[in-house]
Amino acid sequence: MQYYSMYEIIDKKKNGQELTKEEFHWVIDSLMNKNIHEYQMSALLMAMFINGLNKKETAWLTDAMLYSGQTLTFEGQNVVDKHSTGGVGDKASFILAPIAAACGVRVPMIAGRGLGHTGGTIDKVESIPGFKTNLPLSEFKRLLTDKGVALIGQTKEIAPADKIIYSLRDVTATVDSIPLITASIMSKKLAEGANGIVMDIKVGSGAFMKNKSQARKLARSILDTAKRFDRGAVALLTNMAQPLGNKVGNAMEIIESVQTLKNEGPKDLTDLSLALAANMIHVAGVESSYAKSMKAAKKALTSGDAYRCFEDIIKEQGGDVSYIKDTSKLPATKETTEIKAPKAGYIKSLKTDEIGLLLTELGGGRKTKTDKIDFAVGFDFNKKVGDKVKEGDTIFTVHHHKSQVDKVTQVEGRFFKDVVKFSKTKVERPAIIIEKLEQ
């Protein structure tokens, strides 16, 4: 391989010049081989952040990161992954993956753990005893080929450069960059063998993207990069101005997922899961139109095929299915406290990231990467944005331990101070899907 100078590469990007494909590959190879220093990489990341990467450069960075580890490939085009930018109460993966798989899509899920206000898919599924998320990549590939779906945690084998780069970005204020986010997501999706991708880009107070304009930019960047790699893709901007569904908390979200897979879940969660699954079915080429894909998705849900597929996944990966058949066996607190409306009105808004932080306060999330998770604690919302409340109506129920009475008082105080706003006049219930963007 040709030799490049890291100094000159930083200098070029600092001056706003375009880097070449070879330079991106050299940087990532050198990073993996420790031939460049972290302080050089962080300087380059800051120059990339401020001066940006164009579409070609974003694809080249993605390409270099994708080949930093192992890559999986599958026959055909029906391997389609969903990626969500993360939010509060987001358990849609547990519903859409079985729906899509039941319709013939192969769904590779490599998911993360929670940190700060956002929960993690891996944490939630681990509330089911026995479920293994650290399968070797060969087993992941076998499950995906044979069963159509597999769920594992982040692995060093897939795009390891992303992990190194992300830990640097995390402490150097270079996270919220559209091209860097794009390369991080796409390198992992392409390495895990996805032939298509459906993005769920959350917008609102509980999301990384606080406004539609930023969310649209990220969507366009992902769609464009997917196209450059000849992959089908669709992006939905979806509402994260309140928690998704009614339940927030690890085991409680598994319970709500099972309810939804039995077609007894909350409307927002059901609608979103169906829309994402239908797009996956369409991108996978299983059905020839979106309308037919949606019909298939609905059928998989109402027929019970999706629910049975979910049970299969749990079983295949070592989980105890009796906890799914009877979700009352899942970790639960003995105490609950109802938080009641101090006055009548309409719920105008909920500061969703604060709700995530309140869960963390109860032990249901992580403040630092090494914190242990309490699967049992959580919140169950009776009222959400647009709902009318009378004085004394229960807005939500806190599931907590006996020892946490003081914490609950704190949660209630912060909820009325920082999270909820009331309106005297009627408030529209927000639509879950804001916008769909296609290639």
Add this chain to the structure above:
Amino acid sequence: MQYYSMYEIIDKKKNGQELTKEEFHWVIDSLMNKNIHEYQMSALLMAMFINGLNKKETAWLTDAMLYSGQTLTFEGQNVVDKHSTGGVGDKASFILAPIAAACGVRVPMIAGRGLGHTGGTIDKVESIPGFKTNLPLSEFKRLLTDKGVALIGQTKEIAPADKIIYSLRDVTATVDSIPLITASIMSKKLAEGANGIVMDIKVGSGAFMKNKSQARKLARSILDTAKRFDRGAVALLTNMAQPLGNKVGNAMEIIESVQTLKNEGPKDLTDLSLALAANMIHVAGVESSYAKSMKAAKKALTSGDAYRCFEDIIKEQGGDVSYIKDTSKLPATKETTEIKAPKAGYIKSLKTDEIGLLLTELGGGRKTKTDKIDFAVGFDFNKKVGDKVKEGDTIFTVHHHKSQVDKVTQVEGRFFKDVVKFSKTKVERPAIIIEKLEQ
């Protein structure tokens, strides 16, 4: 001290916001105590580079760096330092410091070693046997108080934050930033106790600043920062489109310095040294006008006072004065080779940084920080820009060792290929002083 978050400080500067004085102090303190990581510092430096620092921020960074180590203070205002941005053949310090000292200015010289195409004051003076440049700071202060002048190498005691920051900038392409250069220079000058500063900002092919507009910006930034610290300052933009004086090489530059101190030196070097010394005398308040200061400087030179002061400095710092009294004792090569003009014409230009690199090829400079210097090798120019040459006239003489015959052939080849340009028509001799900028 209040706690700040490095993440938030980087984030602010990344978004182009102004940092506070307290934040600059916290960053530098944390850097010194290793409470922040180098990769965070380099990300911040890149954000500072691209988004810039305003005048206030530049002064605050200077202030924080200046207090990262020891600070010297002197009674009165007559401690004035000169700083040159560095060039090829620049031995003016050896001439202006004795002139200014002979006129009653106290001149603290903390100088560097050469790297790449630029030579170092410390390397040059070390060609005099016995001369010590690693005096303790207490001895430096004593010499300066008693003798009016002292010359030492960079020390960890003075503005150590600069050394850490500079080594990061050096490998992350963040060197050529006006505010970062300003803080680097000014923190050291203020820490060493300078009450005034005279800047020699070189412009041209042998200089860091390749054009006047950049040089002027640096001058303005230095003058403004000095003013904020209530220090007098003057900046000269001077010509580095050809070597300063005729001799390039460590011992050879000491020889030319001695000639110039005897008022027998080349005109450009004499004029520049007198102008810088006169400005120092004026800034120090020794004389009430620049005209009077120049008169005093000329008198110190022609009377021999400056030369005697130079001998004193050498003696005081352990150097063998017999090498100054008889410069033929200094390291010298046995061989010389004259490089002759292949055609008649006028010398139009000299690519000065290339001349510095040719010296490095002969062993007279450093490619890497650990290289040893050969004091004896060098170049002696007979013809410079504007001079008329006939075919066969000697343009310069290479001083080299017997073993270096092949190197000399290379030097000659590169000189005619890359360094010199001829003109058929008359070329103006460039003025050494381009412009003077005052506060």
